[in-house]
Amino acid sequence: MTALISPLTKKLARDLWRIKSQGLAIALVIGCGVATVVMAFGTLVSLQETRETYYERFRFAHVFAQLKRAPERLADDIERIPGVARVATRIVKDVTLDVPGIPEPSVGRLVSIPERGEPMLNHMTLREGRWVLPDRTDEVIVSQKSADAHGYQLGDPIGATINGKKRTLTIVGIAQSPEFIYALGPGQFIPDDKTFGIMWMGREALEAAFDLKESFNDVSISLMRGANEKDVIDRVDILIEPFGGTGAFGREDHMSDAFVRGEMDQLRAMGSILPPIFLGVAAFLLHVVIGRLIHTEREQIGLLKAFGYANWHVGWHYLKFVLVLSAGGVLIGIGLGWWMGRWMTGQYSELLNFPFLHYRLELSVFALAVVVTVGTVTVGTLRTVMSAVRLPPAVAMSPAPPPVYHKSLLERWGLQRYLTEPTRIIMRNIFRWPVRTGLTCLGLAASSSLMVATMFGLDALDQMMDVYYFQSNRQDATISFVDTRSDNVLQDVMRLPGVMAAEPMRNVPVRLRLGHLSELVSITGIPQDAKLYQLLDINLRHVDVVPEGLIISTRLAENLGAKPGDIVTAEVKEGRQPTLQLPVAVVVEEYIGASAYMSLDALNRAMGERRSANTAIVLLDDTQLPALYDEIKNTPMVASIFLRSTALRSFNETIAENTTQALGFYIFLGSMIAFGIVYNSARIALSERGRELASLRVLGFTRGEVSYILLGELVLLMTVSLPLGCVLGYGLAAIMAEGLQTDLYRIPLVVSRSTYGTAMLVVICATAVSCLIVGRRIKNLDLISVLKTRE
Secondary structure: OHHHOOHHHHHHHHHHHHOHHHHHHHHHHHHHHHHHHHHHHHHHHHHHHHHHHHHHHOOOOOEEEEEEEEEOOHHHHHHOOOOEEEEEEEOEEEEEEEOOOOOOOEEEEEEEEOOOOOOOOOOOEEEEEOOOOOOOOOEEEEEHHHHHHHOOOOOOEEEEEEOOEEEEEEEEEEEEOHHHOOOOOOOOOOOOOOOEEEEEEEHHHHHHHOOOOOEEEEEEEEEOOOOOHHHHHHHHHHHHHHHOOOOOEEHHHOHHHHHHHHHHHHHHHHHHHOHHHHHHHHHHHHHHHHHHHHHHOHHHHHHHHHOOOOHHHHHHHHHHHHHHHHHHHHHHHHHHHHHHHHHHHHHHHHHOOOOOOOOOOOHHHHHHHHHHHHHHHHHHHHHHHHHHHOOOHHHHOOOOOOOOOOOOHHHHOOOHHHOOHHHHHHHHHHHHOHHHHHHHHHHHHHHHHHHHHHHHHHHHHHHHHHHHHHHHEOOOEEEEEEEEEEOOHHHHHHOOOOEEEEEEEEEEEEEEEEOOEEEEEEEEEEOOOOOOEOEEOOOOOEEOOOOOOEEEEHHHHHHHOOOOOOEEEEEEOOOOOOEEEEEEEEEEOOOEOOOEEEEHHHHHHHOOOOOEEEEEEEEEOHHHHHHHHHHHHOOOOEEEEEEHHHHHHHHHHHHHHHHHHHHHHHHHHHHHHHHHHHHHHHHHHHHHHHHHHHHHHHOOOOHHHHHHHHHHHHHHHHHHHHHHHHHHHHHHHHHHHHHOOOOOEOOOOOOOHHHHHHHHHHHHHHHHHHHHHHHHHHHOOOHHHHHHOOO
């Protein structure tokens, strides 16, 4: 069997065994890059396939529209639009819930379903129980997320205020729907299943409750293959306009689907930005290791060529060395990536409301990881391998020219008297290999920059929360009314228990147009002297509400291509539905959503109405909250109340655990790069300078001084790399911030001092561990055997 193995293969096995610890460190760095690819793109493929299968199997609609009230016959007109396949009308209403065990009022979104048969579109997965029955007006099916949050069981009662009347509803089923994969209540940007839930109720029961006999206020439309969605939306808008239509929109503007697509875009960005860092560092390490191996095996290369081995044999031998280490890294990466992908898929399963979501490692993802890895490391080491191929036998069998040492820069400046002999040796060796020194610094900087670029997301999240909930929205609660009311309603709000201050707001749905671009948003009317709601500029400074003109957020300005001075057409989707020509007055900074604002007085005038509001924001006395909750539950004019404290609690419960796990993952990745670079650099330096260090020991240098010469160089390079890593990390964070932008969220570029400190601390610790391992080898250096080694 041994005779069948070629001499070069035996040599390859011996070489790999000799540098097994270095090879493992390199394989780990490669593995981290591969793992990121496998995790990100594997999870992405799983989400894509699950989303498409779920949507198709449960007939998720393509176009949606809300109205005030329309007769059922309008559905026939919509169905005659070219390209429309199916039309499903329904009733959708938000109601106040009195949930046992939850003191604050909750909001339930009642969605009508047929009492006989299943929904034509947006079909549900019935997880438990049964469908609602005819003539059972108190039966509801609740969403799986709400049932999990409250521990609902079949037969449990829920108190609800429906159209001003107190009702007791009974749970007969638990279900999931493609329409509510990601369900947000009024004022929420992170789901809170305890205070907002989806409930399905019989169509006839809702018609009777809201006096909508043979009428509807919500319509879903599926399209034929190849249909023009924009044309359908325009035609639907014309049909629903007389009935208070707020504007039709497609899947891409549907809140639930927009969030899922945003998550997929972020996975795509992660898989595209992070792996090149790992693979670039791995290519550098392999370049150095192969270069050192070829340098020490010059004589062997000459003998191989002299005995008849062709140049390509020698080149293929060293390329196989690279490929074997790469293969080890790929295997490690696939295993680690599969585990990480399963973990991330589990996180998405908790966050998203899919009935099934399983991580699958597709062959295409595996092939992508292999091709990218092999390609990167091959290109990175090809020049070094070619140096062995081009080496003539006669030149290879003669010793390499000795290196030429020069005075270091500090010595040229006359500072040598301040340097000890070991320090001079360190400085001369650094300037002897400027390219290797620079690449080592760059690699160490890459490890800290990676952590800065990934952990900045936590800083961005803190900034978004602080700006949204404390700098901009200073109120304790937002109260939404059932309909638009005169501003006298503020007096009723002030009489509620615990309300210390209140301000009115008016939300009007519009479609803004500028040129060929359009956006379906709400214009929010704010009092000019508002104190509880603050608009901020890009530097987070207060912006006054202008008396006339439109104030738009940065995201909306980008989507419309608008700037101050532009005239925007606003097609109002409420009341008399006027078309307004509004000048853009100011662009403000907002991290969540795309928003537009006006002075409340100006908006009321534009709508042709007296001073009115449909929302109030309030400051509360915490000691009066129980009384306030009881009063709200019994106040028919209140549609919902959104509490800042509840939102913050939900945020902390949702994000805290995931943040801790993600932070540990990023620290692991960064430490692998730092450890791989420092350890390999130290081992290569020890291999190259073993004879020199042994000679110094013989000449009287202590173990500490010898260790200082070798490891002090690495510590110096690490120190230089830290500020460089912070700068590169900031730049990489800017790329990540741009890549992670979605239609729902604008990621601010914010990096805190603690993030920089954590990144530098991890690199320092990884360097310390590497130095301790290599320092033991220096301590146990066999002087006699090293001095017998031929140069």
